[in-house]
Amino acid sequence: MRKPLVAVLIALAIAGAGAAPASASAAETKTAGTSAADASAADAKAADTKAGAPTLQAVTLAGTVALSNCSGSVVRFPNSLDTDPALVLSNGHCLTSGFPEPGEVITNQSSTRTFGLLNSSGTRVATLRASKLAYATMTDTDVSIYQLTSSYATIRNSYGISALTVQDTHPTAGTAITVASGYWKRLYNCNIDGFVYRIKEGDWTWKDSVRYTSACQTIGGTSGSPVVDQATGKVVAVNNTGNEDGQSCTVNNPCEVDTAGNVTVRKGINYAQQTYLIPACFTTGNQLNLNAAGCALPKP
Secondary structure (H helix, E strand, C coil): CCCHHHHHHHHHHCCCCCCCCCCCCHHHHHHHHHHHHHHHHHHHHHHHHCCCCCCCCCCCCCCEEECCCCEEEEEECCCCCCCCEEEEEECHHHCCCCCCCCCCEEEEEECCCEEEEECCCCCEEEEEEEEEEEEEECCECCEEEEEEEEEHHHHHHHHCCCCEEECCCCCCCCCEEEEEECCCCEEEEEEEEEEEEEEEECCEEEEEEEEECCCCCCCCCCCCCEEEECCCCCEEEEEEEECCCCCCCECCECEEECCCCCEECCCCCEEEEECCCCHHHEEHHHEECCCCCCCCCCCC
């Protein structure tokens, strides 16, 4: 994990959602395409027929981005202005420099990383460039946030793409969601099954994580995908991991830990990290302020 190449290879091992290298196997691609399509159709039908269900939106790939090894999305917060520099949300384990160590928090680091911006059909319409890595960590959560050289208004006026809004309240169990992968240009539909007090994977521990129902069979390369509430169109989490082999608490095989310390392993189940804590930490001009009122993200 100390070298970029090793980071990418181990990122592939981070659950069904780990960072995949540019050349994924043909077998994996075929399997993923079939499961995603089947899951999408089944979940859409179930949502349409469920009595009393909220009106669901057709989530698309518009506003998602493809990284060199992961997925991500152009995001804004409830108080962001159109003139603010746009932000890209992904995972901490998707950094090109390797995985942050437990307890490590990176802030305001210069970056020129590029992102392929997608439209609703998954066509790449532009290349966006970062000016800095505003925030990244794998402690308590698994998140990276890049500031871009372009504003929201510039992106919308130039490419017709609007940013996804990050919800600033805790999501609820049962919510119909879509995991939108810019890397694979695929949508995975399922529901929030529940929330996990702690997830342990290798040396890392994440708090209050989202557990998906089994329909979201995310794979390598979907790391960093926005998890979108189908009723509101807002981002409620960022996709990051899952248990592939049934092992306990190892890299590629996260385990659940409850408040009493009991460990549960759910083979084939995937997870995301909530994002509602992030908006409070970005203030005027979309600038990071970890000392802002209500900001609860880990600090350096």
